[in-house]
Amino acid sequence: MPATPLTSAEYLPFKLDPVAQRVLFVRLDAQQRRAAAFLDERALPANAQGGWLPLAAFAASDVRSERPADAIFHIGHCGSTLLSRLLESWTEVQALREPLPLRTLAEAWPLLSEVDSRLAPAQAAQLLQRCWQAWSRPLPGQRRTVIKATSSCNGLIEPLLSNFDMRAVLLDMPLRPYLATLLKSPDSLRDAASAAGERLRDLHARGYGEGLALHALSLPQQCAMGWLAERVRFAALAQQHPGRVLRVDFEQLLAQPEAELQRIAAHLQLDAALVPAALQSPAWGKYSKAQDHGYGREDRAHDLQLAQQRYAADIAAGEDWCHALVQRHPQLASVAA
Known part of the structure; x- marks a missing residue:
């Protein structure tokens, strides 16, 4: 039987089009997947093979995989791409970085109950399930997948953990280096500011957003708010899903790589004997x-x-804002530490 997008691991769900109600599948080999830092238009090969299918056909399909993909979720610009490349030291692992449909679903998720949502709630949940199942299929020679999500996709962690027997690494870093990382790069600062709205909504939903409005926050304060909101979210997920969520501090990974990689390997059920190979990975010396x-x-x-x-001055403004919110909500002190 010839390979088709719905039956073959050679094809990945590459793009969702909620307006036209269709999904694009693209055929990518192992080298193309390994080279891609982002599974979006930047990863399309010349003369790409694939095609569009109706969303209804995809949602109704019987996509299967032996085990669901595990995941790396993160706050952005904190070493997640490096970590995903280090995990490729385990040759059994297929690492997929930032698949575009996951970002599309993350953007749609908070709006599913609105009248102008392009996707019905049940349809969105089914598409998330089908995409994850399709991405979970490894190519021949590999046995499993680890998906590195975009930082704007953290609202999908809970539905994924609730629907799949998967494990997640939640990666972040202390506030000061995080703010410094963002402020030195206009593109990184814009990424964090773009994610700030969803993060503020999540902070409100957890009872810590009273009196906070995005328009009233400076850019450094928005970044600090987003950092704190994700720390709150990650702490809640670790409590709700014990054993299936591992918190990792990127600064610790850099300072104590062997110990941290041992922890990550144990969590993802990878052979600890290959940690030395990850420690020798050329990815340590390259821009990820x-x-x-x-x-x-x-x-x-x-x-x-x-x-x-x-x-x-901007870093101090962000730190001062975070300190003031913790003073209002002392129960956040351990989260912000």
Whole structure:
């Protein structure tokens, strides 16, 4: 039987089009998947093979995989791409980075109850399930998948954990280096600001957003708010799903890579004997999203030191805002530590 998008692991759900109610499947080989930092238009090969299918046909399909993909979720610009590349040291692992349909569903998720939603709630849940099942199918020679999500997709962690027997790594870092990382890059700052609305809504839903409005926050304050909101979310998920969620601090991963990789391998049920291979991965010395650029731990430390000096006032504004909210809600002290 010839390979088809619905039956073959060679094809990935690549793009959702809620307006036209269709899904694009694209055929990508192992090398193309490994090279891709983002599974979006940037990963499309020349003369790409694939095609569009109706959403209804995809939702009704019987996509199967032996085990659901595990996941890396994160706050953004905190080493998640590096971690996903380190996990490729286990040759059994297929790492998929930032599949575009996941971002589309994350954007749609908070609006599902609104009258102008393009997707019905049940339809969106079914599409999330079908996409995850399709991404979970490894190519021949591999046995499992780890999906590195976009930072704007954290609202999907709970529905995924509730519907799949999967495990998740939740990656973040302390506030000061996080703010310095964002402030030194206009694109990173824009990413964090774009995610701030959903993060503020989540903070409100958990009872910590009284009196907070996005328009009243400066950009550094929006970034600090987003950091705190994700820390609150991650802490709640770890409590709700014990044993299936692992919190990882990127600064600790850099400072104690062997110990942290041992923890991550144990959590994801990977052979600990291959941790030394991950420690020797060339990914440590490259910019994770563009592997042809050298960028190691010393380069990052130097850049962060300069950013903390250059943007000291903005970093202080973000830290002061976070400290003030913790004073209003002392129960957040452990989350913000």
